[in-house]
Amino acid sequence: MLSPKMPKPWLEVARELLPLDQHNCMVDELALQHALDNVVARLENDDILTSCPFDLYNLASFLTRCVEACNDALDKQQDAPLRHDRWCNDFQFTVRTTLTDLPEEPVSLQPAIRGGNRSVGGDYSLYRDPPEGRPTNLMLPVEVGESWKETVSRAFDSARRLFIESQMRSFVLVLAFNRDEQALRSLIFHHGGLTASEPYNITAPEGLKEIARLFLTLALWSTPGDAGFVPTCTDTIYMLPADWLGKDYALAVLDKVLSRSLRVRGRMTLVSRLHLLHNPSLKGGFSQATTPILC
Numbered sequence: 013m014l015s016p017k018m019p020k021p022w023l024e025v026a027r028e029l030l031p032l033d034q035h036n037c038m039v040d041e042l043a044l045q046h047a048l049d050n051v052v053a054r055l056e057n058d059d060i061l062t063s064c065p066f067d068l069y070n071l072a073s074f075l076t077r078c079v080e081a082c083n084d085a086l087d088k089q090q091d092a093p094l095r096h097d098r099w100c101n102d103f104q105f106t107v108r109t110t111l112t113d114l115p116e117e118p119v120s121l122q123p124a125i126r127g128g129n130r131s132v133g134g135d136y137s138l139y140r141d142p143p144e145g146r147p148t149n150l151m152l153p154v155e156v157g158e159s160w161k162e163t164v165s166r167a168f169d170s171a172r173r174l175f176i177e178s179q180m181r182s183f184v185l186v187l188a189f190n191r192d193e194q195a196l197r198s199l200i201f202h203h204g205g206l207t208a209s210e211p212y213n214i215t216a217p218e219g220l221k222e223i224a225r226l227f228l229t230l231a232l233w234s235t236p237g238d239a240g241f242v243p244t245c246t247d248t249i250y251m252l253p254a255d256w257l258g259k260d261y262a263l264a265v266l267d268k269v270l271s272r273s274l275r276v277r278g279r280m281t282l283v284s285r286l287h288l289l290h291n292p293s294l295k296g297g298f299s300q301a302t303t304p305i306l307c
Contacts, residue, residue, distance in 0.1 A: 013200060013207060014185065015039040015229045016238050039229045047085035047092070051224040054081045061215055068156060071189060072105040072125045074214070075154065078223065079103040079127075082231035092232070099233035102130045105154065123170050124189075127152030151239075152230075154187040160211075163188040164199065171201035178247060179272060179282050183240040195219065198226055250286060263289045 015037040019030055038044065055061075058077060063070045079100055086092040095101050105127045128151045153170035157163035167186040174184045183202040189195070195211035196219075209226070212219035237243040244251040247266065254260040264286035271283040 014198070014226070016232050016234070038232050039225060043089065043091060044228065047082075047089050048221075048224060048228055050085045050088075051078075051081045051228060052221050054085075055220055055224060056217070066194065068107045068124055071154070071156070072107050075105040075125070075127065075187075075227075076103070078227040079231065082224070082228045085228070086231055093234040097234045098231060099235075099239050100129065100151075100230050103127055103152075103230075104130050105152075123153035123166070123186075124156035125154035127154065127187075152185060152187065154189060156189045156191060158191055160188070160190060160197075163190060164206075164208075167199050168201065168206075171199075175201075178241065180242045180245055180247060181240045182242065185240070196223055252288070265289060 013032065016039075017032075017035040017037045020034055020036055039048075055078065058074070060070055060074050060077070083095060083098065083101065083103075086098075087095060105125050107125055153167070153174075155163045155166040155170065157166065167188050171184040171186050175181055183200050186199045186201065188197050188199055190197075190211060193211060193213065194215055195213045197211045198209045200207040210222075212222045214220060214223060233239055235243060244261075249266070250264045251261045252264055254262045267285045267287050269282070269284050271281070273281040
């Protein structure tokens, strides 16, 4: 579900969405199996897995090393995205990021570990309504607990806040770690509900390989769409289709949010008033500089 993918070559791209089994997933390509083997071999020899006790700082270091191993392995692959094009090109995990509903009103809920790119910098807090010019650097929350019920509940709260911050996202990924089982699983929150992986023990060979496959998948992300963001819009700028063939588009900017439904599961309805900008790519253009429309 997370891997960049393309429709199988003998299939014609129809108007309706193709199911997952009619795509080729990049992470499963034969050329990348060598990279996966290299990542697994590197992680198996990492002494951090034998650290006792295995605390939050060790877990954050282990997750960071997973991403580093995947990026290093992909650097040697001819057809892999270049490092500067990868979504997680200098990813690191750090312990204890505070979540904030408003800048002056901190709350106690916080992910145990947060993942984000070092180069982004700036504010590491997550806001319900981010202050202007202070986007979050929280890209991948990691929740840690003694039971899956407890951990998934916390993960839902982190996912909800990420959906609120970027309402046009199609999914949010949160990692969950069970202390008792020493197991990691990926939780994909989307508007159809929650899709969770099996729990993978980080000290078992089979579990370590699946964790390596997960991080290799994340290292292959190279577009906003791979990370769940709609590539044709942000929360303030929209590319609206302007012809039946999908070749022309019109740029529109947000004027005002009229209504929004804040939720994870189900329809997260957003009604906005946009101003349609003059776009020379459209035949004839517009007679006015801006035209108000609803989206």
